[in-house]
Amino acid sequence: MIRLTRRYRFSASHRLHTSALSESENQALYGKCNNPYGHGHNYILEVSVAGPIDEQSGLVARLETLDTLVQSRLIGTLDHRNLNYDVPVFQSKVPTTENLLEEARRVLSAEWASAFPNGRPLLAGMRLLETNRNSVELTTLS
């Protein structure tokens, strides 16, 4: 098994706020991230795949297939968007880094089998960096 990781970048804005809490509770919980007009980040999404190296091609995955999948299903829907307004799932969910990674996992998992129909490679891990100082990671996906 070898593991290959590809990094993708997108920029988006969001506001962390839940209608389950009062204004002051939201402010106490989310701090600056609760500021009413929102703010943005340059996100980095790492997608890791794992599998055997194909003997003829020397590749664990065809990069173009992976790039097309991630770009079309994820990056294209998130880049230069306001997550709260432009991405339907975040009208009911708070767009924290955690929820954003869960959503990215849901989307990729649902599309994986049609992008890689022979079952290789596996989707092996995902990591989302909101800034250089904080990131969330899913280590087991398959």
Added chain:
Amino acid sequence: MLITRRVEFSASHVCASAALSAEENRALYGAAANPNGHGHNYILEVTLDGEPDRTTGMVFDLKNLKEILNDEVVYPMDHRFLNHEVPPFDRVVPTTENLAVEIWRRIHPHFPASPRLHNVRLYETEDLFVDYGGEGGQGGARE
């Protein structure tokens, strides 16, 4: 305890399989199949797994690790055209995957017991890297 040393080398390569036509190679590898080659600043992170020695306080002498990495990887590969100058890439396609496995193969004999070679991470660019942990490995340093 895991200890990681990072080294860099710059090399050129072409990704194309002799078993495929020019069009097939182009479709499979994209711009990496351009016949005259192109280059990268590779970053190699080698991770050892062992316990700190009671006397020295070290898992492994990093000077020695640097020498091993220089002798096995940097000196033979830095500023070289991998396909033409670094066997086995005259017959094996020098993808990042195959290069990581070859680096593992070269370094592994230096670590017969403790510390053992835990992981080889090879960055081809900032946005693309592979992890290889040997034939029995699960491919990842984050276990």
